[in-house]
Amino acid sequence: MVSRTLRRATVSTAALLTLTSAPAHAATHGPDTTHSTALALPAPDMAGLRAVLRALTAQGAPGAIARIDDRGTVRTAAAGVADRATRRSIGDADRFRIGSVTKSFSAVVLLQLVDAHKLDLDASVDHYLPGLLPDRRITVRHLLSHRSGLYDYTNSLFADSVSGFEAVRDKVFTYRQLVRLSLKHPRTNAPGAAYAYSNTNFVVAGLLIEKLTGHSVGTAYRERIIKPLKLRDTFYVHPDTRIPGRHAHGYLTQDRKGAKPVDATDQTVSWAQSAGALISTTHDLNTFFSALLSGRLTSRAALTQMQRWTPVNSTTRYGLGLRRRDLSCGVSVYGHTGAVQGFYTYSFTSKDGRRSLTALANTSNNGTVLNTMAGTLESAFCGKRTRAIQRSPLTGRGSYVTERRVAYEDIAPGIARD
Ligand code: HEL
Secondary structure, three states: OHHHHHHHOOOOHHHHHHHOOOOOOOOOOOOOOOOOOHHHOOOOOHHHHHHHHHHHHHOOOOEEEEEEEEOOEEEEEEEEEOOOOOOOEOOOOOEEEOHHHHHHHHHHHHHHHHHOOOOOOOOEHHHHOOOOOOOOOOEHHHHHOOOOOOOOOHHHHOOOHHHHHHHHOOOOOOHHHHHHHHHOOOOOOOOOOOOOOOHHHHHHHHHHHHHHHOOOHHHHHHHHHHOOOOOOOOEOOOOOOOOOOOEOOOEEOOOOOOOOOEEOOOOOOOOOHHHOOOEEOHHHHHHHHHHHHOOOOOOHHHHHHHOOOEEOOOOEEEOOOOEEEEOOOOOEEEEEEEEEOOEEEEEEEOOOOOEEEEEEEOEEOOHHHHHHHHHHHHHHHHOOOOOEEEEOOOOOOEEEEOOOOOOOOOOOOOOOOO
């Protein structure tokens, strides 16, 4: 089973083209022209989903879970353990660190402030935070779409994965200290000129939230998202190091092959804060993205702004704190991914928010696992694999192709390694 999934990850582009209907591509910043609705979606492939989770454990994740919420119907799957020491099985109720899925929460708070006429997406960041950034041309929209050109300080912080992590595990940073780490390096591009994923953008977003609401980001998340949506398992505990209640342990893979993974569960996540420090569950993240895409967290106009896409690669676009993934069956899904030491998360929903999938693997620094996790989206939104006939150009003979290509290309350089 494992080898089948691995083989699926390397199927040729030619085979992929045979299998797929071409995904709709919106022009840069153009309207969203995709056609995915829950009604048109095929039934999820639960056997396929379970196979992906088993493959993740074979590839080095101690455990993996996935949950699909589909108009009131809940489907869950799990493989492996939450805790390598006790061997407790991992389950849907386990809380975990969601990493950059936090960015979608930060973006929602800022879009709510746009709705309240307290923030202008196209205003200079300098207007709200005078003197913070060296270039007054950087706008709020540039931050939220990763087009500011601000260097991602985590590239330097985590050049060596374990010593980099241990150096910050218990550290408490101010936002301004993190911005200063970024500004030691040249900017990657002129404002607006290119997409370059950077945690720095969402650290500045945190500063904006605090400045404009007069409260901490934790309070903003709680009052504006967590309480209204009754997300009972979602927490922002910074600078506390513990995950409250029942949770999965997270294991950071060492750069040195064969070395024992490091239990990275307890940490301040102060290096990320508004860019990545939330804790949640599969249930709460599905509720969150479903609410967002169905228009329950912002105005429709704000949601439209969040879906002005910058192309990232052939299958991924980035809006404002929101990713769009175009799947092999032509369906597009909306959400975010996360990578924080010990935890990889995928959380996406359909265009209308009616079907959502969240998956977690309690490992990190393992590019194979991160790539394979894309298969959870295929199983959840594309259904059973299509059997398509591929003809040999040499013999003209047809054979059935059942694989689908999965690819995760949108990774900050040096962040996830095989
Ligand atoms: S990276 C991503 C993901 N994002 C970005 C952010 C997040 N996470 C980080 O910036 C974490 C960096 C260190 C992670 C660490 C590991 O794997 O545990 N890696 C190393 O130390 C490598 N030397 C773009 C993948 C996202 O999906 O948005 O979350």
